[in-house]
Amino acid sequence: MPASPLVDAAPRIDALVDALAGSHPEIEVRRPGAETAAYALDAGTRREIVGAGPAVAFPADAQQVQRVVRAAAAAGVAVVPRGAGSGLSGGARADAAQLVLSTERLTRVIEVSPGDEVAVVEPGVVNADLNAVLAPHGLFYAPDPASYAISSIGGNIATNAGGLRCAKYGVTRESVLALDVVLADGSLVSVGHRSIKGVTGYDLVSLLVGSEGTLGIVVAATVRVRPLPVARRTVTAFFPSTAEGAEALGAITRTRVRPSVVEFLDEPSLDSIDRHSGTSLRARGASLVLVELDGFGIDEQTAELSEALIAAGGAVRTESDADGAVLWELRRSGRGIDEGEWFLGGDVAVPKSRLPEVYAAFAGIARRHDVRIAAVAHAGDGNLHPSVTRTIPEGGDPAHPDPALHEALEDIARLALSLGGTVTGEHGIGSVKRELAALELSDRVIDAHRAVKDALDPQGLLNPGKAY
Amino acid sequence: MPASPLVDAAPRIDALVDALAGSHPEIEVRRPGAETAAYALDAGTRREIVGAGPAVAFPADAQQVQRVVRAAAAAGVAVVPRGAGSGLSGGARADAAQLVLSTERLTRVIEVSPGDEVAVVEPGVVNADLNAVLAPHGLFYAPDPASYAISSIGGNIATNAGGLRCAKYGVTRESVLALDVVLADGSLVSVGHRSIKGVTGYDLVSLLVGSEGTLGIVVAATVRVRPLPVARRTVTAFFPSTAEGAEALGAITRTRVRPSVVEFLDEPSLDSIDRHSGTSLRARGASLVLVELDGFGIDEQTAELSEALIAAGGAVRTESDADGAVLWELRRSGRGIDEGEWFLGGDVAVPKSRLPEVYAAFAGIARRHDVRIAAVAHAGDGNLHPSVTRTIPEGGDPAHPDPALHEALEDIARLALSLGGTVTGEHGIGSVKRELAALELSDRVIDAHRAVKDALDPQGLLNPGKAY
Numbered sequence: 001m002p003a004s005p006l007v008d009a010a011p012r013i014d015a016l017v018d019a020l021a022g023s024h025p026e027i028e029v030r031r032p033g034a035e036t037a038a039y040a041l042d043a044g045t046r047r048e049i050v051g052a053g054p055a056v057a058f059p060a061d062a063q064q065v066q067r068v069v070r071a072a073a074a075a076g077v078a079v080v081p082r083g084a085g086s087g088l089s090g091g092a093r094a095d096a097a098q099l100v101l102s103t104e105r106l107t108r109v110i111e112v113s114p115g116d117e118v119a120v121v122e123p124g125v126v127n128a129d130l131n132a133v134l135a136p137h138g139l140f141y142a143p144d145p146a147s148y149a150i151s152s153i154g155g156n157i158a159t160n161a162g163g164l165r166c167a168k169y170g171v172t173r174e175s176v177l178a179l180d181v182v183l184a185d186g187s188l189v190s191v192g193h194r195s196i197k198g199v200t201g202y203d204l205v206s207l208l209v210g211s212e213g214t215l216g217i218v219v220a221a222t223v224r225v226r227p228l229p230v231a232r233r234t235v236t237a238f239f240p241s242t243a244e245g246a247e248a249l250g251a252i253t254r255t256r257v258r259p260s261v262v263e264f265l266d267e268p269s270l271d272s273i274d275r276h277s278g279t280s281l282r283a284r285g286a287s288l289v290l291v292e293l294d295g296f297g298i299d300e301q302t303a304e305l306s307e308a309l310i311a312a313g314g315a316v317r318t319e320s321d322a323d324g325a326v327l328w329e330l331r332r333s334g335r336g337i338d339e340g341e342w343f344l345g346g347d348v349a350v351p352k353s354r355l356p357e358v359y360a361a362f363a364g365i366a367r368r369h370d371v372r373i374a375a376v377a378h379a380g381d382g383n384l385h386p387s388v389t390r391t392i393p394e395g396g397d398p399a400h401p402d403p404a405l406h407e408a409l410e411d412i413a414r415l416a417l418s419l420g421g422t423v424t425g426e427h428g429i430g431s432v433k434r435e436l437a438a439l440e441l442s443d444r445v446i447d448a449h450r451a452v453k454d455a456l457d458p459q460g461l462l463n464p465g466k467a468y
Numbered sequence: 469m470p471a472s473p474l475v476d477a478a479p480r481i482d483a484l485v486d487a488l489a490g491s492h493p494e495i496e497v498r499r500p501g502a503e504t505a506a507y508a509l510d511a512g513t514r515r516e517i518v519g520a521g522p523a524v525a526f527p528a529d530a531q532q533v534q535r536v537v538r539a540a541a542a543a544g545v546a547v548v549p550r551g552a553g554s555g556l557s558g559g560a561r562a563d564a565a566q567l568v569l570s571t572e573r574l575t576r577v578i579e580v581s582p583g584d585e586v587a588v589v590e591p592g593v594v595n596a597d598l599n600a601v602l603a604p605h606g607l608f609y610a611p612d613p614a615s616y617a618i619s620s621i622g623g624n625i626a627t628n629a630g631g632l633r634c635a636k637y638g639v640t641r642e643s644v645l646a647l648d649v650v651l652a653d654g655s656l657v658s659v660g661h662r663s664i665k666g667v668t669g670y671d672l673v674s675l676l677v678g679s680e681g682t683l684g685i686v687v688a689a690t691v692r693v694r695p696l697p698v699a700r701r702t703v704t705a706f707f708p709s710t711a712e713g714a715e716a717l718g719a720i721t722r723t724r725v726r727p728s729v730v731e732f733l734d735e736p737s738l739d740s741i742d743r744h745s746g747t748s749l750r751a752r753g754a755s756l757v758l759v760e761l762d763g764f765g766i767d768e769q770t771a772e773l774s775e776a777l778i779a780a781g782g783a784v785r786t787e788s789d790a791d792g793a794v795l796w797e798l799r800r801s802g803r804g805i806d807e808g809e810w811f812l813g814g815d816v817a818v819p820k821s822r823l824p825e826v827y828a829a830f831a832g833i834a835r836r837h838d839v840r841i842a843a844v845a846h847a848g849d850g851n852l853h854p855s856v857t858r859t860i861p862e863g864g865d866p867a868h869p870d871p872a873l874h875e876a877l878e879d880i881a882r883l884a885l886s887l888g889g890t891v892t893g894e895h896g897i898g899s900v901k902r903e904l905a906a907l908e909l910s911d912r913v914i915d916a917h918r919a920v921k922d923a924l925d926p927q928g929l930l931n932p933g934k935a936y
Contacts, residue, residue, distance in 0.1 A: 115718055115821030138724075160667045171665060173674070174642060187912045195817035196849035197639060198890035199628045199678050200897060200908050201936040202917055206641070206674030210667050227724040230768075250583055256606075256695040257764075296725075297765025300698075349663035353583030381664035382584075422666035429668060440668050444655050449670055451923035456916060468669040 009077075009097030013055050016075040016099060020057065024067050028058040028105075032096055039100045043147075044088035044432055047399050054080070054094045060105040062180060062188055062219040069217065069461070070186035072099050078464050081213035083123060083155025086147045088347070089430030091159060091212045091466055101217065103154045109133050110220065118177060118194060119225050123154020123218045130223075139225040142169035145426070146332055154218050160210030162426025164261045164292075167380025169226070171426065173209045178222035181208060183215075184457035194222050207452070212428055212467035215456045229294035232260070234324030235305060237314030238285025242266040245287030246356040248312035249379045252291075253352065257305045259380060261292035263331055266359060268374035269387075276336035285315060289379070290331055292324075331376070335387075342401035344388045346409045348416035349425030352382040361415055362386070369408040383425030386412050413439065429467050437468055477545075477565030481523050484543040484567060488525065492535050496526040496573075500564055507568045511615075512556035512900055515867050522548070522562045528573040530648060530656055530687040537685065537929070538654035540567050546932050549681035551591065551623025554615045556815070557898030559627060559680045559934055569685065571622045577601050578688065586645060586662060587693050591622020591686045598691075607693040610637035613894070614800055622686050628678030630894025632729045632760075635848025639894065641677045643692045649676060649684035652925035662690050675920070680896055680935035683924045697762035700728070702792030703773060705782030706753025710734040713755030714824040716780035717847045720757075721820065725773045727848060729760035731799055734827060736842035737855075744804035753783060757847070758799055760792075799844070803855075810869035812856045814877045816884035817893030820850040829883050830854070837876040851893035854880050881907065897935050905936055 036053030080094040106122035144163035178192030192205035239245035377384035423436035504521030548562040574590035612631035646660030660673035707713035845852035891904035
């Protein structure tokens with residue numbers, strides 16, 4: 001596949017666009033240019049500087065996806081599948097020598113089946129839009145990445161997106177039963193099954209979920225949906241310090257309660273919310289364990305959980321529905337990036353009992369690299385998102401954080417690995433975390449990745465240079 | 469790999485056993501012979517007639533597994549990994565030209581971590597033994613194939629075993645976080661992670677789970693464990709006919725209750741239990757929906773579920789713990805095979821709303837092939853196990869059921885496919901269901917399987933001819 005300099009790619013891209021326009025005028029294809037620049041980047045790479053954007057195809061059904069892939073294969077042009085572009089690891093990063101295949105026209109909710117507890121959707125359906133369609137049926141789609149209002153199901157599948165409710169309901173993979181996929185040779189295949197169980201052949205559905213568009217392009221997904229719980233309740237526990245709050249997480253594990261969400265916000269995260277949202281959470285404590293319970297026996301659950309958190313030293317309160325809603329909104333979007341600061345975000349996960357050690361290590365890492373570190377955690381599954389910041393010095397370039405910020409994030413990733421964790425809990429490897437992936441995966445395992453990739457995409461056509 | 473007649477294999481097997489004995493005397497290896505005959509078959513192929521059994525190696529740790537695999541690769545002898553031999557699809561079927569690699573000496577529970585909610589086990593640990601170790605910690609390992617008392621975790625992983633509690637807790641795949649695996653080249657790799665979340669690279673754990681030992685040999689598994697529920701309760705609902713009971717399953721789906729187990733027993737299954745166990749279930753009704761509820765709010769759950777089942781026409785009762793235990797034991801092992809009958813068992817799954825159509829179709833299929841059909845269903849996930857029987861005629865061979873029985877099972881599999889289901893819900897393809905797999909998987913998808921197999925096992929060394 002094209003390893004040639006970008007300058008050589010232009011004629012090949014032109015020929016591909018011409019060929020598609022000639023043979024398949026029903027497919028909208030935009031030529032490379034300034035107006036496609038947004039398609040070169042995703043939310044994880046948006047600070048990068050690009051010149052002209054890539055060519056972009058907008059197929060409107062599975063057959064059009066096949067035609068685009070076949071034409072690109074014939075022209076020797078790599079294809080970068082793109083959902084909503086909300087990914088945080090550069091999975092949809094494209095250069096001018098590549099063709100972006102956008103799924104934004106594939107937005108049909110094909111079917112909702114309450115009896116089978118499934119929905120069948122095209123990849124461009126936005127996560128929140130699917131839930132809006134499901135709600136009148138008394139159903140919901142569980143995976144809830146923080147980007148649920150803007151991210152697409154196809155992108156969620158490509159990254160095996162996580163979210164807040166994963167500890168109880170699983171990540172995206174646990175909610176995907178079957179996929180229609182266009183492979184690198186342009187063939188359209190169905191894998192998986194609409195039944196909840198099934199073990200015919202290899203689990204190619206799970207192999208495709210999280211493969212970041214490198215093994216195939218999802219054109220339809222059969223996802224599992226669930227009845228909306230009979231009750232939901234928010235419980236808060238504030239602690240006098242970050243360390244005490246982090247320690248208390250283990251007390252939840254020792255109960256029989258498995259909340260739908262357990263979030264942990266450390267002292268600097270609470271400070272950031274107060275600063276950006278005008279709240280006064282810090283007046284209640286220095287760290288916050290924010291819990292959502294759901295399902296039957298909500299009073300019993302609340303009692304067992306509260307007792308454990310009080311015993312662990314927390315100031316525990318069952319919130320009203322209104323206050324709970326405010327707290328969840330603050331958790332999701334209450335923090336902000338301060339003017340005049342460099343900011344880099346991370347996404348590591350550790351075995352859940354090790355979370356206190358991660359928080360305890362931040363002070364040393366921050367000192368070593370002269371940065372500030374804050375972190376919120378999806379504590380129920382050990383996934384946390386550190387924010388590394390530093391005041392931009394006189395004359396510093398806001399678009400180019402000092403290398404020290406990257407080094408601090410890498411130290412946090414190494415720490416997670418040393419505790420038995422992983423360098424990415426839910427955002428994926430994409431284009432920006434390949435060096436971190438190499439810290440985690442052994443050479444032999446990377447060889448195995450390459451062999452699987454070559455097996456399904458021998459030409460290296462689909463999203464080369466991503467995912468591992 | 470050896471496609472040569474078995475008669476040619478003997479010298480190669482002898483040379484392999486000699487080589488292992490010479491270089492690695494610490495590894496017990498048995499030569500082919502009558503006393504290894506049991507290692508040629510599993511529970512799904514035990515009626516087959518074999519002459520001498522295969523050579524069998526009994527490695528006792530991961531390094532010994534590597535040595536056996538490397539020696540076999542050097543000798544050009546295929547390796548058949550074997551757990552407890554309780555599989556129902558011939559996944560552990562071996563012939564005299566192959567080397568069986570038994571994991572029965574790999575039986576250590578390496579670690580139980582309540583704080584991380586994981587256990588680390590060797591593959592030879594029996595499912596029930598793991599739960600016995602976990603119980604004092606207040607924990608359990610959820611996947612519960614009917615064979616839990618005899619099947620090993622390694623075999624459960626190889627087949628992605630299901631069980632009764634899958635609708636709520638997922639199949640084996642949902643409980644496997646990380647694997648140590650010996651690949652076909654003898655290398656030992658770790659895939660997955662101990663954290664509950666993690667998306668670094670392709671999901672090779674899920675690819676290996678259910679791959680029936682064709683892609684690697686598991687030597688250690690990190691599995692997810694859960695707190696024992698605060699309560700469990702058994703609810704029964706008897707219906708006047710099989711059809712009415714099957715229809716009532718949809719009423720459960722329309723509640724917000726998601727039981728840990730929903731089993732459905734049709735009229736002939738109840739008859740079989742009464743006949744073999746001396747019970748009188750048929751006096752209570754012609755079909756039975758047998759439910760286990762667990763968790764918080766058990767009274768609320770019971771009330772909502774009972775109301776729905778009563779509205780659907782059921783005679784509903786909350787069973788005492790003692791009666792519940794008897795009923796679950798009858799469900800698991802109360803039926804029997806009648807003297808003088810041919811018997812074949814199936815394992816299809818359909819989208820759960822289609823279960824009534826499956827039961828409704830049995831009469832026609834039975835008539836067409838002059839057989840009797842009964843079926844119990846894991847109704848919560850659409851998986852059902854039809855039993856096809858016929859009285860053996862004068863002079864008939866008990867070991868060779870009439871082809872009509874196979875044809876009836878194939879008709880049931882085709883029916884499941886026509887309803888959007890699968891030819892195997894939880895038993896796997898093994899050696900005995902490859903023709904059925906070919907009904908389900910398209911040629912292009914089978915090609916993809918072959919490509920993945922070749923990518924990870926180019927020599928075709930590991931359990932050739934299984935899984936797809």
